[in-house]
Amino acid sequence: MTRRAGLLLLALLLTACTEGDTAQTARPPATTAPAPATAPPTSTTTALPAATVAGCPAVPARAQPDPARPKYMLRADVHPVEGTVDGQLKVVFTPDLDTDRLVFRLWPNGPKSGPAAASLETGPVTIGDRPVTSTLDDATTLVVRSGGTFRAGRPLEVAMTWQLRMSGPANDRVSKNGDSMRLGSFFPILPWEPGVGWATDAAVGGFAESSTAPTADFDLTVVLPDGFNVLASGAPDPARPGHFIAAGMRDVALSVGRFDTVSAVAMAPQPVQVTVGVQKGVVDTETPKAYLDRVVASLEDFGKRFGPYPWPAFTMAITPELGGGIEYPGHVMQGQNTFGVTSHEVGHQWFYGLVGNDQGRDPWLDEGLATWAAARFEGRLDRVKARVIPPAVRHRVGEPMSFWADKSQLYDDGVYTQGAQALAALGDPALVDCALRVYVAVNAYRIARQPDLVRAAAAVFPDAAATLASYGVKG
Ligand SMILES: [Zn+2]
Structure with missing residues (x-):
């Protein structure tokens, strides 16, 4: 979710407002029918082709849901x-x-x-x-x-x-x-x-x-x-x-x-x-x-x-x-x-929806990663990286909700922004995306933990464990 109701967000929203289109009409009817309602989850049964970015390994085939799921x-x-x-x-x-x-x-x-x-x-x-x-x-x-x-x-x-x-x-x-x-x-x-x-x-x-x-x-x-x-x-x-x-x-x-x-x-x-x-x-x-x-x-x-x-x-x-x-x-x-x-x-459709996490134990796994996803999409990664994290929560990104319960004013910086900063510290943003693609493929339909993310990052960045640990990621 987002709890960014502060001035930063307000500024973003006001900027975004000018981009609105006044047309209320729907797009033309879809030319491609959606998949049948009874279709199983999208499956990728063969390894995805390696991304073109240099240094990105072949991404494994996406894990499939447990056949014995509820x-x-x-x-x-x-x-x-x-x-x-x-x-x-x-x-x-x-x-x-x-x-x-x-x-x-x-x-x-x-x-x-x-x-x-x-x-x-x-x-x-x-x-x-x-x-x-x-x-x-x-x-x-x-x-x-x-x-x-x-x-x-x-x-x-x-x-x-x-x-x-x-x-x-x-x-x-x-x-x-x-x-x-x-x-x-x-x-x-x-x-x-x-x-x-x-x-x-x-x-x-x-x-x-x-x-x-x-x-x-x-x-x-x-x-x-x-x-x-x-x-x-x-x-x-x-x-x-x-x-x-x-x-x-x-x-x-x-x-x-x-x-x-x-x-x-x-x-x-x-x-x-x-x-x-x-x-x-x-x-x-x-x-x-x-x-x-x-x-x-x-x-x-x-x-x-x-x-x-x-x-x-x-x-x-x-x-x-x-x-x-x-x-x-x-x-x-x-x-x-x-x-x-x-x-x-x-x-969050990828980070919380597809790759689940315990939002009580590992809130940064969905919030930090969703913040990363959006920051690159919106072209505001530099602003996210430049944000100064308050000392009280610096190096604590991996803490559970019990830690944040009495720090609600520091939660956005400590989890959302610091989470994206931890990923940015790994290196080339295109390779960070590659690491997240590995993380998604390996952990799809499962409840991931912080060591799962560290492992995926280490497949791309040899020093990932130390880099992430310096932000408080619990590997
Ligand atoms: Zn969120």
Whole structure:
């Protein structure tokens, strides 16, 4: 996400505003159809050709999603006027380690920087139609037990109903703003890290409420009253209106409202159906078309630099009362007048979306890398490099959210800017992109850790470990 609501961003936004196009019309209809909704995640089964930049090694074939990944059936009956969502969740989950419990995170119940605006409650839980015990360890952590051990490799079909209530607007990922709603990190989700177990980091308000979730497949059904639209993660299923297929995604999110939408196809490098919607009545100095063009251009740039965008569709919704952007796989939420953060949020499609990370443990892995991606795209790398990092957080880029929780004023410099500076210190920016392309290929659909990035960088820069360590990267 972006939390850069300061003067620097304001300056960027004001500059960007002059680039807006007043035309509200959509681009001509796409000439290339998006991939079928049922397509699996984009696969690269052979090694990518070596990038042309000297010193960039052949990039390995992109890793593929775990065949035993969770399969979610998620239904959301959305009531925008009432500010409620009635949900049903069924997930087939196959742990790869024995475990004595199942955990679901209920992120809307986490601490908020502003007034509490949402709550998520769950109904009785079943496993294979058999009722089981569920308890709240804390407001965001639902624990399910059967009295025995859930064995590695044995699929479990877990089901529950849930209800989300929103009381009003919040500068956050779950919010109701008049006729529009943001629904991010809004349903019970399994925080399983394959090979490790349950991720139960404490919720840290206002920072990183989506934390760890494994790559999964989602069959998402959204039911809306007449007159409302939805922009969501995943590809709309043409055979089933209101259904979205989100294959190989760590999470899904959606925005509901009365949107003016524009669409185009990005070549990143496969065709990606891009749709941008702006809530009607939002007073905005840019138009949907300006955001659309920036999304398409950044998707295409990042597809070249970091490897293909992995899904057939991307959507962005602009809704009120949000100071920046919030990323989800295949869907980005932005507030009004946030043109300047668009490429940063698109960068998260690779760094957080495709290559996952625990946002509580390793926040710089997505924020620092998205900042790098956008800085080169926007031609502002020199400005990022010149920024002076406050001494209190210098050399601490690799710290977890528990470190940053009482340093919110230093978080942008310490994690976003310093993260991009650490990458810049490696050497030639084109070779840094090469290293990130290796990182993406090796860690796609997985939850990466800081040593994974150090290893990828060391494949290109022999002294990468020492360089990154001097910024506080934990190799
Ligand atoms: Zn971000």
